Amino acid sequence: MAYRATVRTDIDPQPRSPDVAPYRVPPMEPATFTDLEEQVIALARTDRLGSIEKPGRVERMVTKLFGLNSERRALADPRLETLRRAIVVAHHRHHLPDMQAAELREAGFTVAQIRAIEMKALSA
Numbered sequence: 001m002a003y004r005a006t007v008r009t010d011i012d013p014q015p016r017s018p019d020v021a022p023y024r025v026p027p028m029e030p031a032t033f034t035d036l037e038e039q040v041i042a043l044a045r046t047d048r049l050g051s052i053e054k055p056g057r058v059e060r061m062v063t064k065l066f067g068l069n070s071e072r073r074a075l076a077d078p079r080l081e082t083l084r085r086a087i088v089v090a091h092h093r094h095h096l097p098d099m100q101a102a103e104l105r106e107a108g109f110t111v112a113q114i115r116a117i118e119m120k121a122l123s124a
Contacts, residue, residue: 031116040080041120044087052085082107083117090121 033041055063062068075081086100096118104114 029110029112031110031112033113033116037080037083040075040084041087041117044084045091047084047088049088049092052088079107083109086117087121090117094121096121 075084082103086096086104089100090096096114101114101118104117105111109117
């Protein structure tokens with residue numbers, strides 16, 4: 001009878017109504033991108049994964065030797081640069097890491113847009 005003493009009796013024995021779905025994902029608004037963002041997405045899908053890394057020692061030396069622009073990879077708008085980096089990573093790794101999703105969220109992208117980016121990465 002020690003078992004009966006540990007059984008909780010404060011739990012509601014009545015089942016929930018069928019119209020309540022605790023695990024249902026609420027419907028999302030459709031994801032739309034501006035024309036400029038669509039262009040960044042299209043261009044970022046052709047970039048190499050190395051384009052989001054800082055240049056190495058040899059590349060810095062060649063850049064300095066020939067007077068090239070060392071920041072030629074980054075876009076001028078930080079929001080679009082965040083989008084480009086996320087697209088490059090998602091395209092090459094076939095998923096969107098949490099770090100890129102968090103950066104997109106901080107840059108002002110909606111959850112629906114982030115999911116659309118993720119789906120585009122899976123379809124590629």
